Amino acid sequence: DDPETYDAYLARVAKNPLAVRVKMNDLSDNMDVRRLKELDDTAVSRIRKYLKAYKFLTETLPALQPE
Structure with missing residues (x-):
């Protein structure tokens, strides 16, 4: 089996509202530059x-909300 691409993984996450929220929190933590020793390339x-x-998942949230 070929490994899942990151985009395919995000598409799978995007189908589940709880998974989206968990991943968005994970991404927020990963993007916190205060955690880095240096901000290199x-x-x-x-x-x-x-x-x-994060932007992709943010755009999926409204579609996942019940009406």
Whole structure:
């Protein structure tokens, strides 16, 4: 089996409102620059990846809310 891509993983998370909230909290923690010893290019790249994921999940939340 091929490993799941990060985008496929996020799409799977996006189907479950609780999983979305948990992942968004995880991403928020991971993007907290106060946790970093230094803000090098690798860290900036990782934060950009997390921010893109956070935005994607934020956009899925309204669709998951019951009417």
